[in-house]
Amino acid sequence: MVYINAWAIGRDPATWENADEFMPERFLEDGQIPELITFGFGRRGCPGMGMAIAELELALANLVYKFNWELPKGEDIDFETKPGPTLHKKNALRLIAKVAI
Numbered sequence: 001m002v003y004i005n006a007w008a009i010g011r012d013p014a015t016w017e018n019a020d021e022f023m024p025e026r027f028l029e030d031g032q033i034p035e036l037i038t039f040g041f042g043r044r045g046c047p048g049m050g051m052a053i054a055e056l057e058l059a060l061a062n063l064v065y066k067f068n069w070e071l072p073k074g075e076d077i078d079f080e081t082k083p084g085p086t087l088h089k090k091n092a093l094r095l096i097a098k099v100a101i
Contacts, residue, residue, distance in 0.1 A: 067097040 013019045016026065071077065072094055080090040 063097075066100055068100050069095045069097060072096055 010016070011019045075094065077093070078089070078091045081087045082090050
């Protein structure tokens with residue numbers, strides 16, 4: 001097992017100008033690898049992302065559950081897809097949300 005001291009690497013004065021200051025713009029320069037950014041990307045990403053995704057799924061589930069979804073009059077579901085390795089709808093799905101009582 002290898003332990004990497006990311007704190008020391010991110011504050012190395014030989015590598016970074018003003019190494020002890022919080023300057024996220026230093027990571028926006030060309031040639032930087034996003035996986036090596038000390039916040040927001042890769043394995044050291046936001047620790048709350050899992051909870052945020054669960055909350056988003058809960059909000060979406062409530063929208064699906066609380067409304068009756070209908071197609072606009074005269075329209076049918078379009079099953080056409082774009083070409084590629086994955087299937088994406090060619091035309092957006094249009095629905096009307098009505099309050100469920």
